[in-house]
Amino acid sequence: MRQKIVAGNWKMNKTAAEAQALAAEVLTLVKAEVPADVQVIMATPALYLGSVNAQIQGVSNLAVAAQNCHEKASGAYTGEISAPMLASMGIKYVILGHSERREYFAETNAQLAAKVDSALANGLTPIFCCGESLATREGADFLAFVAQQITESVFHLSAEEFGKIVIAYEPIWAIGTGLTASAAQAQEMHAYLRNHIAGKYGQAVADATSILYGGSCNAQNAEELFACADVDGGLIGGASLKSGDFITIAKSF
Numbered sequence: 303m304r305q306k307i308v309a310g311n312w313k314m315n316k317t318a319a320e321a322q323a324l325a326a327e328v329l330t331l332v333k334a335e336v337p338a339d340v341q342v343i344m345a346t347p348a349l350y351l352g353s354v355n356a357q358i359q360g361v362s363n364l365a366v367a368a369q370n371c372h373e374k375a376s377g378a379y380t381g382e383i384s385a386p387m388l389a390s391m392g393i394k395y396v397i398l399g400h401s402e403r404r405e406y407f408a409e410t411n412a413q414l415a416a417k418v419d420s421a422l423a424n425g426l427t428p429i430f431c432c433g434e435s436l437a438t439r440e441g442a443d444f445l446a447f448v449a450q451q452i453t454e455s456v457f458h459l460s461a462e463e464f465g466k467i468v469i470a471y472e473p474i475w476a477i478g479t480g481l482t483a484s485a486a487q488a489q490e491m492h493a494y495l496r497n498h499i500a501g502k503y504g505q506a507v508a509d510a511t512s513i514l515y516g517g518s519c520n521a522q523n524a525e526e527l528f529a530c531a532d533v534d535g536g537l538i539g540g541a542s543l544k545s546g547d548f549i550t551i552a553k554s555f
């Protein structure tokens with residue numbers, strides 16, 4: 303179902319006490335200020351998922367997400383966390399294919415397809431990330447490059463399965479750089495991707511897909527980005543670490 307979504311990706315930040323405090327502030331502000339039709343998500347470090355999830359119970363438009371999961375259900379994969387483990391903790395969402403995972407942990411489109419399958423098989427909603435580097439953006443084929451990431455990692459799904467995933471477009475050149483894609487650049491890519499999805503699954507499925515923008519999205523620029531016809535919300539890094547900024551973004555529709 304197409305939804306307004308603002309997801310905060312905390313990445314590798316916050317101690318346990320800081321995480322608890324930030325989650326408590328977000329909880330209070332979501333209850334008081336964020337419209338019920340905006341789904342707010344906090345992708346905390348895996349260590350804190352259980353405790354933060356317990357903290358936010360009872361608020362229907364607030365949830366937690368894992369930042370990654372392994373593609374196998376269990377086994378000798380030291381340090382990894384599987385989709386069945388996340389599901390057993392009551393976790394509903396998992397970010398997959400973030401560019402930092404692709405770059406630093408060499409995740410490939412094929413491996414991500416397996417992670418998406420494992421997430422869906424365990425009832426998790428994947429927030430599937432795609433996006434191009436600056437070098438790719440400066441070439442002629444950047445739109446096709448991002449479409450290809452989607453083709454290779456999620457187009458093996460049935461229409462019903464595809465209907466359960468969220469797409470997040472995050473241009474790598476805009477992540478943590480302060481260089482936000484302009485609203486026109488975001489809209490161009492989001493419309494292209496929606497059209498690409500329509501080509502595979504039909505217009506109804508494409509129109510029902512939530513496509514988020516990420517990359518230096520903040521309290522100042524969120525409103526302009528979210529006003530774009532094909533931008534359904536944001537995946538927020540740095541600005542999700544401050545409750546006030548994060549909630550301002552969640553109120554920017």
Ligand SMILES: O=C(CO)COP(=O)(O)O
Pocket residue numbers: 311400472476477478479480516517518519537538539540541
């Ligand atoms: O990578 C991001 C979210 O997943 C975006 O990070 P920033 O908002 O810090 O640019």
